[in-house]
Amino acid sequence: MSIEMTKAEVPGVPLLEVRDLHVEFHTRDGAAKAVNGVSYTVDAGETLAVLGESGSGKSVTAQTIMGILDTPPGKVTGGQVLFRGEDLLTMSEQERRRVRGDKIAMIFQDALSALNPVLSVGYQLGELFRVHRGMSRREARAKAVELMDRVRIPAAKERVNDYPHQFSGGMRQRIMIAMALALEPDVIIADEPTTALDVTVQAQVMDLLAELQRDFHMGLILITHDLGVVADVADKIAVMYAGRIVENAPVHELYKRPAHPYTRGLLDSIPRLDHKGKELYAIKGLPPSLTAIPSGCAFNPRCTQARDVCRSEIPPLLDVTEPDGTPIGGRTSACHFWKETIHG
Amino acid sequence: MPEPQEPQAAATAPNSPDAGPAAGAAVPSQGAPVAVAVAEAGPAPGRPRSLWSDAWHDLRRRPSFVIPALIILLLLVIAVFPGWFTSASPRAADLTNHYLQKPQLTHFFSPEWLGYNQQGQSVYARIIYGTRASIVIGLSVTVLVMIFGSLVGMLAGYFGGWVDTVLSRLTDIFLGIPFLLGTMVILVSFDTRSEWTVTLALAFLGWTTIARVMRGSVIAVKQADYVAAARSLGAGTWRILMRHILPNAVAPVIVVGMVALGGYITAEAVLSFLGIGLSDPAISWGADINRAQERIRNAPHILLYPSILLSITILSFLMLGDAVRDALDPKLR
């Protein structure tokens, strides 16, 4: 496959930008506010990790970007998703379909259910080229083999006619990556791409993904709950909690000195591999129900430093600075008391 | 049990009257490690809700459940107390009330409301009294097949191995016999056929579907971890079957049973129509439809009314089964 750097980069306009996105789900217990004003950007060649636990809204945001949100019960109630400055949410379904797969592609957690079990992987890979590029069957098949080689599936030529269930979990995930890469998209969204895999296989797949991202100069949005995976590959991180981003930071900064109590709690609550450690710190309580998000800061019932203002006022994302007021690039925190959190 | 130290201190929080979502917030004052241990007790939603009560909560709001349920309730009352609905006797034949006397809407629910049949009997009284045969046979067949079919399916599914092989082959053999044809052959060999003869004949060949559904359902349920948990506690087979497997495996069987009930009522009507269902002088919609067909051209009403009621009854049971299936479907929860 030819690796060209011919992406039209418009100066000043981010490759992909999510702006103040709101998504609700209709449930029996009322409206579940899954995403409440999320904004982030990703540029070419950059890896943004969206970190959050289940119910934080990280996957719903991704589904909204891809336009694969189930509506109903889901509903976008506000915001924009800008791809090179163009709002995807106001596009017609037809225009949108051209963007999906071609410009923005997605890798799912569960490769077995994301691949069609009754079609060979070669056919499924080739289909992309036939539909989007109008190639002939033979050309498409050749392209499929090339892609499978690219994601290092051994004996790609022989295996191109195999069906998804004939591949191991790691190999299936490679095929998913190949499908996402097929049309050389500008942005790849990977939703927990290695969560279902074993540690040794996980390392292989993450390495492959990082290498391909570098080679193709793509923007990568990595959605995960795993602080280890994030530390390994991300450039910058957005931490989500109850449908909001609570902290933005470059990767080294975040791990060194988190500026939000939730991030700090998460970092303290994971056991270490390199030493035994004392009793784990545990964030008390449970993530809130999305139908009844606490007033003020959503994290306040679980926060050790919550005060009255935290229960009444939703903290906006504030710029984080050094103690002397020097700005720290790319750092924001949605905590009224970020200063105490980061500088102690 | 030695009273553990930390939870004792923490126990005060959950015991407070407003131990709802507030409990999590109330705890932190008690010191860090304790708070960590107990705080999770906080947000569990309101009152206890079993899956069945959830389903009921759902069903009550669905017209597709409420309407057939009300109709079935009415039919049950008719079946038990037909005298409440008509004063006329279904057997009183008065040939002055010739069948050419068409329905008269002088007043509702009078004997002449739906006209008379060939023998001068009130069509209205006959369909009222005919309800019992249909409902009784339909319900008893269903109860019998549910008990027997569930038992066979449960044993086959739970024990597997040769038990499964034997019981499944037995089920296959019975499934191979055409249902209506088989019951006909059985019933023809009886001179007089009461409601019980027909019930047993239908149940004898009808249990196979239930057995298969139950077997599949049990096989799925027995792999659940809570069954393994019960086994590792030392629970006996009986307890596992009755407490863990059956309550979780029974939902699809109930749905199939409700849908099948409509089928059994149809079968009874078909058998009676063919003259091998209930013997005279029993009153049944099927038998009346049979007798009415010879006069269909000049007196269609004799055929029409029992047919309408039969259709409504069957449709009600089918709709009820569908509604219950939707309510119990875990995917919609």
Next chain:
Amino acid sequence: MAEASGAAKRGEPILEVRDLVKHFPLTQGVLFKRQVGAVKAVDGISFELRQGETLGIVGESGCGKSTVAKLLMRLEQPTSGQILYKGEDIARLSGRALKAVRRNIQMVFQDPYTSLNPRMTVGDIVGEPFDIHPEVAPKGDRRKRVRELLDVVGLNPEYINRYPHQFSGGQRQRIGIARGLALHPEIIICDEPVSALDVSVQAQVINLMERLQDEFDLSYLFIAHDLSIVRHISDRVGVMYLGRLAEVGTDAQIYDHPTHPYTQALLSAVPQPDPDGRESRERIILTGDVPSPANPPSGCRFRTRCWKAQEKCAQEVPLLAVPERFKDGSTPASHPSACHFADEKDVVHA
């Protein structure tokens, strides 16, 4: 072997597993089934669990670690081998004798969503052990005992009449732990007890389990795939690969001084929450996938993915023993390792 009578003292073996084997037959044919092979899920493993300790078992999916849990719980019948609980072989017990042993060995399951019967209330679930073993608690006392248990695991006793689906994953896992504690067992087998939980809730459950271990003097067999959690909670760790133990030792021996190549690869592959070391860290990226346990490689099972493999590895099965060169016991590397070419390599602190 420990005495069959009395409570074992701290540090003494309470459970000994010897040459435990579980082969699941592969059959062909519809009516007349004939065996065409076997999935060798567990293929001859031996270890001991000591009173009051936590023994961690790590390994990737398909290595047989969950089957070990099922065998110890007698949810599966071992093909061969012994499971000695205080000297008594429970692999051969049945009926009343088995039921009696079950009081002392309990299990916490992985999936908090399928391990609780959705049709039973929390009170019935936690109280079921008392129904099965009525001698543990008199009838009138049971309700109170259930409330105590809920309290012990940090759940509001008022929730006794709720159903499992009204709780979150972490709360459900607490219910499962309460059920496991009801009979005052000595041993609790934990099969991936926190892997289904969110990070912030995981720490709560781990802390709870550690606290309960101290309070009730429990011995844990802690089976998990997350190496960091296993290090945190375990006193000793066994690494499994394809139905066999590759390496056994204390947590420091395994994590800081691993000698088996598989352990080294496994440890080096774990993504660590430390971005500063990410460029400099040495990674051993294994090629290929785990072979099928129905047809494992000859000799050393890891040899197909091992960078050290030689002719000898295909022919001789390496035994789980302290490697010859570390025999003198002077270094932390002198712990059992099933490799012909065992050598120390610190991959975690690199």
